[in-house]
Amino acid sequence: MVPGTGAWEEDYTRRGILWSGVTHDLPELSFGSRVLELGCGNGKTLPVMIQRGWHVTAIDLSRKAVSLSRNVLKGSSAAEVMVADARSTPIKSNSFDAVFAIHVTGHMHEPDRQEIAREVTRTLKPGGILFFCDFSTGDLRYGKGHKTETSTFKRGTNIITHYFTRQEVIDLFSKLTPGSIALHQWPMRVRGKDLVRSEIKGVFFK
Numbered sequence: 001m002v003p004g005t006g007a008w009e010e011d012y013t014r015r016g017i018l019w020s021g022v023t024h025d026l027p028e029l030s031f032g033s034r035v036l037e038l039g040c041g042n043g044k045t046l047p048v049m050i051q052r053g054w055h056v057t058a059i060d061l062s063r064k065a066v067s068l069s070r071n072v073l074k075g076s077s078a079a080e081v082m083v084a085d086a087r088s089t090p091i092k093s094n095s096f097d098a099v100f101a102i103h104v105t106g107h108m109h110e111p112d113r114q115e116i117a118r119e120v121t122r123t124l125k126p127g128g129i130l131f132f133c134d135f136s137t138g139d140l141r142y143g144k145g146h147k148t149e150t151s152t153f154k155r156g157t158n159i160i161t162h163y164f165t166r167q168e169v170i171d172l173f174s175k176l177t178p179g180s181i182a183l184h185q186w187p188m189r190v191r192g193k194d195l196v197r198s199e200i201k202g203v204f205f206k
Helices: 005-015 046-051 063-073 110-123 166-172
Strands: 034-038 055-060 079-083 096-102 124-135 146-149 152-154 160-162 177-190 193-205
Touching (some): 034 110, 046 055, 046 063, 055 063, 096 110, 110 166, 166 177
Antiparallel strands (some): 177 193
16 A cells, blocks of 8 residues: 555545646647646646646545546546546557656655556556646755655654655656656745755656
């Protein structure tokens, strides 16, 4: 089982919508593109993906999260949302023009991250694109909590977070061709201190 699966289910059940706000920064893809979203959560990105005319398949391990995502669709058949494991999806090879792995790979230990990378490579069509985003080792929370493996920490619940370096992301998706691998940082004031949130965003091509 993925570390923290039960904790995610409990959190969604107790608090409902964990991720809110409007998503604006999705990349440009052709109308009708077949898209897979790994770890869709409560469906925050689904409305924008649908508005762009993409054919979306969204998966999450949490049944409650999938239920919340389906509520976002309000009966629309514009997207398929299912309970599934990103490490081993029930999806045919070479199925998608794009895969989104946004803050999902980092909630896995190293062997599971490798499995996700293999699965992403398998499900992408030739010429398909991976859009990756997860926290970097420069993030304000790096080193906080119980260390479970190198650059991986558990804080408060059973949910873990791994913090990546740029080279680590390139190595993880070594079967794909890297396009842009960029560090995205922004300031955050916490308890009177100026700190930094830090992500690595990557685009890879099959």
